[in-house]
Amino acid sequence: MYGGGYIFEESKNTESGTEDSVKLKNFEDRIAAGEKIEPADWMPAEYRKQLIRMIEQHAHSEIIGALPEGTWITRAPGFRRKLALMAKVQDEVGHAQLLYSAAETLGKPREDMINDLITGKSKYSNVFNYPAVTWADTAVIAWLIDAGAIINQVANSKGSYGPYCRALERICVEESFHLKYGHDNVVFLATGTPKQREMVQEALNRWWPPIMHFFGPSDKISVHTETLMRWKVKMASNDDMRQKFLDMYVPKIWELKLTIPDPKLKKNEETGKWDYTEPDWDEFKRVINGDGPCNKERLAVRRRAEEKGEWVRKALMRPDERYTVPLS
């Protein structure tokens, strides 16, 4: 699972006037030729910084994303769902592990990243600041949030940084199982008893706005990122990914006779694109800056887990061991 689309910091030196022009040209030529950049290769400082930021946010999203679904493991109805949900959430934690390792190759230790997460310095996907109110919410998350994640991650897996691309390829394979699990779960609810149907419709109503937020701010208002696109850090526009998601999943939602809570949602015959009510970007900003329904709870839980586990990590340390950056 992942989300957030692309939210980059505005940067004054993206064109890297301070970088060695020969090295920069060589770097850009390699990327244009489709080569991957590896940890020991030369790279512009701005490339390293933005990649760390992006991969770290992705990793945080995985461990924070484990929380809303994780709370339903103990309530999952029946062996089949309980086992599947446990395996799914376990996968998400495994993705965090892979991604922190990928980010570490760029020089930032896992401990520093987790510290930045729990002190609120570093962000994670906004969708996880919303609560999973009923069992049906977990079904909708597993289907549609993971579907969105796949669109985003498949695009990113064709990016330029080798370790991140390789981690994403593995992650996407697992995510495709999550999507199947989520879809199966939603199908059972949507075609089940009136109560089950009501649960899944209500969950869809709750999750539609966060799903529309998922791919990040509209291209009209997001930061310019031409350099990052040339460097294959950013691989698709937020609006294009949102359109792709609507193309793939709106018909599947309608097929189940569920109602999407947006009266303006329809395919525009002329443009071939989906028209929809513009998501509330003020709410998006408010939530990402800490004022969502679950921000405080999510970070508090993560902080408590870190504190409770500190003695274990300390006991594993050896005085003669030194931190080394993993190769890939």
Place this chain on the structure above:
Amino acid sequence: MNYSDAQISAIKDLIFRMADDQLILGHRNSEWTGLGPILEEDIAFSSMAQDKLGHAQALYQILHRMGEADPDSLAFGRKEDKMRCCHFVEYPIGEYSFSLMRHFLFDESESLRFDMLGNSSFEDLSNTARKFRGELKYHTMHAETWIKQLSNGNDESRIRMQNALNICYPLALGLFEPCESDEMLIESGVFPGEKALQEKWSGKINMILSKTDLKIPDVNDIKIGYGGRKGIHTEYLKPLLDEMTEVYNIDPHAEW
């Protein structure tokens, strides 16, 4: 082999005890998902919790073949007084030291139990037990590695692990609560009995802990956690079952 009605009911009693232990401990260990002390351990604990639930499901499946209800109804449809799990598995996850010590003491017994059951005269059980053994090898390897590391880590971790052992050990003895069905199970070659299992387990635990600085508490001074096998449980089981069946009970006849 043909079994008498009394033998069949002794076999069912044994399987209920084992399946309920697996279900409840698997459920408890799954509560660490997303909250483990390090990511790698989070993943490992979740994986072993899934194995436990898988074992519970397979054991309920044997009961189903013996004429009992289906696995979901058995796991999600019984009240606490019908459950046969021991007190040890019912306790909340507590600190990681407690969960890890419970994992160690329980899984060592589980591994020996299914080793013994691999030779059971009751074929459905011996086949299933042999399948479990491949997984349990990794559980005990995991438990032993961590017990040794944390017990020999630093002063704080050693004290924490010793405290966990002091709490867990008497509860762990409840795993081997003597049961009326034992004699019949021994006679019919189904299972060598809880007493024989406890002896093997004590030997193994002593051997592993002798490689650490941990001391097993004096058994004469302690109250053993018996009662679970007779349906008398701790205050922790009912809230666990209420939570576990919350969604299922919205409509137990619906397909989820």
